[in-house]
Amino acid sequence: MALNLALGALAISLFAAATAVLLVGKDNVARFTVFGLLAVSAGLSIASGMVGLLTHASVALSLPVGLPWLPMHTRLDALGAFFLLTIGALLIAVSIYSIGYVREYTGRKGFASLGVFMGLFVAGMQGIVLADDAFTFMLFWELMSVSSYFFVTFEHEHEENRKAGYVYLIMAHVSGLLILGGFATLYASAGSFEFSSMRDATLSPFWSSVAFLLAAFGFGMKAGVVPMHVWLPEAHPVAPSNASALMSGIMIKVAIFGFIRVVWDLIGVDGFQWWWGTLILLAGSSSAVTGVLLALQQHDLKRLLAYHSVENIGIILIGLGLGMIFAYYGHPLLAALGLIAGLYHTINHALFKGLLFMGAGAVLHATGTRNMEEMGGLIHRMPMTAVVFLVACVSISALPPFNGFVSEWLTFQAALLAPQLEGSLIPMLIPFSAAMLALAGALAATCFVKVYGIVFLGQPRSPSAADAHEIDGWMKFGMAIPAVLCLLLGILPTLFIPLIDAVPQLLIHASLSSSVHAHGWLWLTPVSEARASYSAPIALFGMLVLGGLIYWLLHPRGQVVRRVHFWSCGNPHVNTRMQYTATSFAQPLRRIFSGIYQPVEHIEIDRSDHKLLTRSIHYEVHAQDMSWRFIYRPLLALSERVSVWVAKQHQRGVHAYLAYMFVTILVLLAFLL
């Protein structure tokens, strides 16, 4: 049943794409039909995911389509079901939001393409999690990658968008190539493209390491792991916000799915080697800190959020890496804890990052700019957006009682169990990654104080911010869904973890549900009661009762609070330009971490009238993403040199060509003999 529901969801997504083609020119009808159909598809995804997780069933079905000798194999197991649930949970919100959001695009050329590629993109993601052979997997993978390219270049009038699309396409295909290489390695020993025979095949340690590395780099590139993240902050900001919500919320999670599928499932936990988990842990730690540090220095709201996706992918990988280390050392329960922490953060990040991008879209819609320096005071003009955006900010900053805290708490718990590995130096690395996680979490809180303070609080910094208007009901409703889910996942982890628990049961045959639940639904005790316990419902209840009581005691009834001009230390001559800006807010950190940012500053002081009279000061500062300077620019320069050299070799005379032939024959002979 679960698989049929899932295939139904996939079919409806494809049908939505087809509808968008049929309704070209009827933009307003298309807006409701296409996104309405996608919402239905999302509902079916959620249903099939829930059924799949509750029944623990692995159902397979071969569809009579595809290559003559290879029908399309599909299968729904707990892992696929969990990711279908994640996809559905965000997609239902984004679809409803999109009905309102795309209204501003109606009537413009290429509106239909948005619906077409949205349908294909969603179908691609749903197909990937259902795929049960490498061919089907790659087919849907490319469908997802290519259709999302059209979101990046949707507003192709701007040159930067075309450039971002180009970078995105190249990175997507290099990653696709690496993944294909990984599957090829597995195919070589399994002799079949079907996942079931890849699972059964045993690889030599060398070839399984090759497959692991190819998968890790391939999926890591798509997930945006440092230093392969550079496409992400280019591509996500320029796509329409509903598409960026899906790309940042779930597309990069599908890469995490691919990684778990290939490494944990196909290669299998028994094939792990000691350095695999360590590599993932290091990649996760460095992504988490680098992502948030770079995010802090952005003043383009959506670009900032894109860098935060890099950070959160890092946090997910810390959980997965810990799980891999524990699995290698034969601690299946702890491995299950690491895996669950990673998966919990996966769905959490999907929800709050989707919500943040939708909120950014609402702000963009209302003010017409992504530049935070032109915003301010939006809480007065967009009260509802301000509330849901605050929920997302608090969640991503890992503050209790919201969901981000629960998954980081679980990750910390997994990291603190490190001493149970004896006789190796890896435990030394684990506290280091815990420290990086703590640093990333605290810096994220700083960054979201900046975002919320600059965008929603203070006074408007530009006329467009002063004239901003609240968004329509569809967008509000779409944003309310993930906001409520963020709170629910934050206070009821004991109900949700047993649901995810089907995944470690499938992959490592270990279950946490008995210990998580040992003290009832109120208490989350991941390993044992003596280790740690956390009760979000009681904490929330305490906060509400105590806060309410104090308010009730202190609030004088029947007295209107007097509003006055702000004090500002007795200086009444304060204008909106004198507020802190996004750039100045991040200045202390720019200075502290100047070794990482290497900020380039440029100051121009105009003293044209008199050397003592300053007419104007122009100040510019750019924080750099070092991976461009140290990896990508040298790589680009190298590839350019190689192609110039090759081009030169083409233009030689006849004697040179004769020499080439001679060398070719020699080489061939050497191999043949």
Place this chain on the structure above:
Amino acid sequence: MMIFLVNLAQILLMILAAPMAVGIVKKMKARLQNRQGAGISQPYRDLSKLFGKELLLAENASWIFRAAPYIVFTSTVLAASVVPVIVVDSPFSWTADVIALAGFLAIGTFFTALAGMDVGTAFGGMGASREMTFAALAEPALLMSIFVLSVSAQSTNLSVMIHHILEAGLLLKPSIAFALIAMLMVSIVENGRIPVDNPGTHLEVTMIHEAMLLEYSGRHLALIEWATQIKLVLFATLIFDLFFPWGISGTVAVSALLIALGLWVFKLIVFFVLLVIMETGLAKMRLFEVPQFLSTAFFLALLGMFMHYILEVGAQ
């Protein structure tokens, strides 16, 4: 049942004694600086005066500004409720472990900073930027120094950790020493004491915490000030719990509780004497030396953690 009452009593004790503790610190500081100083109950008088004053709100203050004092006070009290003061097995400590405790304190910082940015004055933004920058460095250092004890006790639950320390005897381990130094350094930053921030002044260009509160008045200001006072006692108690838990009662017997209470007061006074001597003897450091101070704390804690793995896990 009894233990719940004792737990409630120790929470109330911390909340109600906090202003007096700050009064004692101020009085000792004044005496050390050859001043007469106000009486030790002055903070209570200040609070009751503020609670009675009319509230003035800036024209463009939003609901965040009005909600923040309640959130800050509530989250601080929630954090305080987790920390055992006189009895080890406080039932409330099962609600949240040390990570959640750091989380509760972070909620307070987060909303104080947002409130600072709400009105849109330059001072508020300045305070928020600095407070969050330092909080971002202080929180990991705090967590790491607690984690040194957590991995040793194999728990993040405060009651379990105290039991472990009490059973393990005098903990003269190098890792613990590093953790203690880091924890003390973090407490100075988190509570905005000299040499990092000066709680006694407004209108200094180098102010951090006070800059965010400039627009507050009346009961709002009272709640935030009270929360700040609770936070000082909370950090002191946390340090006693983690590093010097001796004397804390394992049972709810009245005599044991009274001894625990007496010892807690004694430890607090010793702690405050050290704090006052340091605050009088040191000058405030430059703003950009604070990150160095904090990263020292962070690396000390990390070093403590490595020490634990190298020297202590193998030796057991």
